[in-house]
Amino acid sequence: MEFLKPHETAVFALGGLNEIGKNCYCVEHKEELLIIDAGIKFPDDNLFGVDYVIPDYSYLMKNQEKIVALVITHGHEDHIGGIPFLLKQVPIKKIYAGRLAAGLIRNKLEEHRLLRKVELIEITESDVLKFKYLTVSFFTTTHSIPDSYGLAIKTPNGTIVETGDFRFDFTPIGEPANLTKMAELGARGVTMLMSDSTNSEVPNFTMSERKVGKSIRSIFHKAEGRVIVATFASNVHRVSQIVAASIQAGRKIAIFGRSMENAIRLAQELGHIVVPENTFISEREINQLPSNEVTIICTGSQGEALAALSRIANGTHRQVSIIPGDTVIFSSSPIPGNANSVNRVINLLYRAGAHVIHGKLNNVHTSGHASQEEQKLMLQLIKPKYFTPMHGEYRMLKIHAKTAVECGVAEENNFIIKNGDVLAMNCGRVRLAGTLDSVGDVYVDGNSIGGVGNVVIHDRKILAESGLLLAVASVDMKSRTLLSGPTIVSRGFVYVNESGSLMHNAERLVRERMKETLASSKKTITFTDLKQSFADDLKKFIVEQTGREPMILPVIMDVK
Amino acid sequence: MEFLKPHETAVFALGGLNEIGKNCYCVEHKEELLIIDAGIKFPDDNLFGVDYVIPDYSYLMKNQEKIVALVITHGHEDHIGGIPFLLKQVPIKKIYAGRLAAGLIRNKLEEHRLLRKVELIEITESDVLKFKYLTVSFFTTTHSIPDSYGLAIKTPNGTIVETGDFRFDFTPIGEPANLTKMAELGARGVTMLMSDSTNSEVPNFTMSERKVGKSIRSIFHKAEGRVIVATFASNVHRVSQIVAASIQAGRKIAIFGRSMENAIRLAQELGHIVVPENTFISEREINQLPSNEVTIICTGSQGEALAALSRIANGTHRQVSIIPGDTVIFSSSPIPGNANSVNRVINLLYRAGAHVIHGKLNNVHTSGHASQEEQKLMLQLIKPKYFTPMHGEYRMLKIHAKTAVECGVAEENNFIIKNGDVLAMNCGRVRLAGTLDSVGDVYVDGNSIGGVGNVVIHDRKILAESGLLLAVASVDMKSRTLLSGPTIVSRGFVYVNESGSLMHNAERLVRERMKETLASSKKTITFTDLKQSFADDLKKFIVEQTGREPMILPVIMDVK
Secondary structure (H helix, E strand, O other), X not given: OOOOOOOOEEEEEEEOEOEOOOOEEEEEEOOEEEEEOOOOEOOOOOOOOOOEEXXXXXXXXXXXXXXXXXXXXXXXXXXXXXXXXHHHHOOOOEEEEOHHHHHHHHHHHHHOOOHHHOEEEEOOOOOEEEOOOOEEEEEEOEOOOOOOEXXXXXXXXXXXXXXXXXXXXXXXXXXXXXXXXXXXXXXXXXXXXXXXXXXXXXXOOOOOHHHHHHHHHHHHHHOOOOEEEEOOOOOHHHHHHHHHHHHHOOOEEEEEOHHHHHHXXXXXXXXXXOOOOOOEOOOHHHHHOOHHHEEEEEOOOOOOOOOHHHHHHOOOOOOOOOOOOOEEEEOOOOOHHHHHHHHHHHHHHHHOOOEEEOOHHHOOOOOOOOOHHHHHHHHHHHOEEEEEEEOEOHHHHHHHHHHHHHOOOOHHHEOOOOOOEEEEEEOOEEEEEEXXXXXXXXXXXXXXXXXXXXXXXXXXXXXXXXXXXXXXXEEEOOOOEEEEEEEEEEEOOOOHHHOHHHHHHHHHHHHHHHHHHHOXXXXXXXXXXXXXXXXXXXXXXXXXHHOOOOEEEEEEEEOO | OOOOOOOOEEEEEEEOEOXXXXXXXXXXXXXXXXXXXXXXXXXXXXXXXXXXXXXXXXXXXXXXXXXXXXXXXXXXXXXXXXXXXXXXXXXXXXXXXXXXHHHHHHHHHHHOOOHHHOEEEEOOOOOEEEOOOXXXXXXXXXXXXXXXXXXXXXXXXXXXXXXXXXXXXXXXXXXXXXXXXXXXXXXXXXXXXXXXXXXXXXXXXXXXXXXXXXXXXXXXXXXXXXXXEEOXXXXXXXXXXXXXXXXXXOOEEEEEOHHHHHHHHHHHHOOOOOOOOOOEEXXXXXXXXXXXXXXXXXXXXXXXXXXXXXXXXXXXXXXXXXXXXXXXXXXXXXXXXXXXXXXXXXXXXXXXXXXXXXXXXXXXXOOXXXXXXXXXXXXXXXXXXXXXXXXXXXXXXXXXXXHHHXXXXXXXXXXOOOOOEEEEEEOOEEEEEEEOOOOOEEEEEOOEEOOOOHHHHHHHHHHHHHOEEEXXXXXXXXXXXXXXXXXXXXXXXXXXXHOHHHHHHHHHHHHHHHHHHHOOOOOOOOHHHHHHHHHXXXXXXXXXXXXXXXXXXXXXXXXX
């Protein structure tokens, strides 16, 4: 890092700034590089066909000998989902993670056959990781997944606190947040706080998880038919409350969806969910019990087309379909891009005769992220000199910084930075030192990392909007004769049977232009000449006739 | 209608049931057919490249000699947007509409060169349309566009009330709702009420439009730089409040966006917006005034990529870019599918230094649709014997019907029906009589109505997800020789320069399979044989190598 002095400590992010997702933060001092989290982001609707988005790991590849460890704050996909892709590109010796996160990571590594490539070490709150220059300690936070930690990273130039994702739930299910440890960190002096900005636009306090349990219990109390609950598999406390409400109401529980099965198995192993024997039943046993003795916990709370709930709703699930009188609870809130899919599933459920409970009005869901008053509490406990809002879109970072100023951080000590910007810590002072090259989004599609770039996405966009028109011809370039074609083939453009004359006229146009070009007095004719001879005219013709602009793809074969 | 007795009155919808949008309701008695509204629906994210969705007008085409008129409740696109497409398919003599709606329809007809095809007649609340069997009268409602009416349709078998879109705003901007006329209708006896279900899930009362004005005035009062307000062009009362707040704050107003310019011109002509001379300024004059004397009212409140606000936000607008200190108000709420686009624009605005005000928390927007208490008021005023919730997705209709039961409609007198279901009215009694054929969605893409069907959309979906792989070859089918190719061309699949060996191996595979087939002992070989010889193997190869499933398109040319 040419813009850093040798004794300075660098703090930067490869992902997680100006975006929700693909969190990846780094602290580097001399020959020591510590990575915090390695998440994925789910693609937005403009990224046709992309499965995941991960950070560009170029910097880590180039500096792989410096990497001392990857430390994980908690087990959500936007913090651990990128690990397999990272390990495929960058050798990392040690991953440190809390118990549940470690369990989820282990599953992931097994699936990608990477278990032998890395040492996965479980940590607890009292562990301290000591490297040559950097020391990492942990404090328990409350979040929508157990075993969530904030980190304090002691460096030769000052202490950084990274909150991970958090909220303050004073009546939590599971471990309470360690306010004492946070206060002690603050008392000892923190140079810079990096804090979760997801809900920085939301005033007040986030509702307690315990209140959600109360609402769910009251729904179970009233329900006369089966109760089907969809929620996030990793929200173990939520699942444990649903399980408890179910047992209390005298119901057996069937679990649908692979990620839900895995999460509940893991949560039982770790003691987060404790149930009497015979609580869980198989899919087949559902129909042997009266409706009011059955609960189904399933995936699909985001309306995902292939998840259990969607298949139950549209009648394509093998074991279960909706019986009038079923109660379906969405214990979740749709992320913005999924609102339409969720609505579709809700309508299908209503239509099949289910009673559907969703939305915040019913108190069946609460966020795992700090609202403004909780962000202020964090700021007041840690009392940092410098503040970097992280994990949020630009507007969230901006508003979080405003909140920090209200809590006493000097205006000029706020750093709203972007991925790749490097903060330099120097004896308790922080400055923006420079920006890394090659930072950005890398698309994962199928099993290829990065094979799908902006050109491919751009083509997909055109194909999605208007389809494709293919003009194929065989030509003898020596004798300058058209041997076969041109034939026009289309996909995703018009319904061909009803557009015979359109296609016919397009073919005629291409044929005439090609013949003119072949008969021209030009000495040599190239494929490019031939293609250009009709491409523009064909495009114009199609736009005039249809008002649409499909991708036009001329393919000419030379037959010697 | 074979399932109807000759003296019965039919009531049905071609659009607007189990969906938001493309409203089109019909009342038919003997040789008289009345159409209420002709709207469009905007496509959801699964309808790649479709511009609008309109109803299948087959029934109207087949019964065109019966049509006496098209009556419009109000001027929103989901009630008037389908008129040009309807007129292109079905001759209609007369359209009746309130003043603003008539103005908006006139623009539309001019644009589509349809003005001479139909007589457009402006109505007021006191007009009564008398046909041979049917009589239509109007009552003023409050909604997010002026000149909104509910309809009472007197038929030989009873009276139907169709609310149009409505809410009850007791402190409205503009005309108040005519509660008296509604109460009188109720007192005289209404057989069936068809009522707006959009907000049937929302408890309480919708906030008054006047309160929005108050919030906007207070923002203008505090703003030190320019104020840029984005809202729906047709929400004339909103625009008039923004204009008034602006004048009060001593600011001149520039208008950006064609639909906003049209709407404000029309609203001025109709007296909805009254301003002193020199209130409006041109785009060029903006930069000649101090910031605190400028207001910009523009389109783009839904984050539409080409609208004025998006271009201002991303710096591609010719006249205006954001100056730090600008205040931007989204006086709107994003419809579910647009949340991501709106967020993108908000982030850009923040990044450019604007202060952005959006969302319901700031009271800068309110809905134009009745919440539960308002729906109850309508039910209590009209006191219908039968109830059909309309204009809403299934879950909204279902919940609205529940509300109707609470207000005294007998459970069995609720009809939650779908587009095409025909209710038969017979001497004050209503029954579900049957269902029309060919009812459904018709896609408009470019200038083609219906040319894009499900096959085309399905192809676009595959192309959008994974792109296309084209295998082209020239063959002499007589001598069974491969003359040229196979060549593999891809679009939207992989970045070709980085995937040379993949393409090379795919070509080799295709060549081998084709040669085998050409050399086989089979007597005659068809194109289909040749294509099939490699299609499955190529697909398998690609899936194995990439984990993706592009569309595979074999094109073989016979060169004689």
